[in-house]
Amino acid sequence: YNDHNLRDIINADETAVYYDMPPGKIWAEVGKSSKVDVTQKHSDRLTAMLSCRADGTLHL
Numbered sequence: 001y002n003d004h005n006l007r008d009i010i011n012a013d014e015t016a017v018y019y020d021m022p023p024g025k026i027w028a029e030v031g032k033s034s035k036v037d038v039t040q041k042h043s044d045r046l047t048a049m050l051s052c053r054a055d056g057t058l059h060l
Contacts, residue, residue: 006055013050020044 053059 007053007057009054010051010059011054014047015050016045017048018045 051059
């Protein structure tokens, strides 16, 4: 890689970002139902791509 400028070497990776995710545990009053409705067991997801240059400069 000696022929390449560090500014021209870019590492990129995709990762999932979950939002509106239901909690793993539910609190309920004693004697009350703690069920989660099937329609509430979803989470929305988007994919983020992150990248960086080998020399550490900003890459958009």
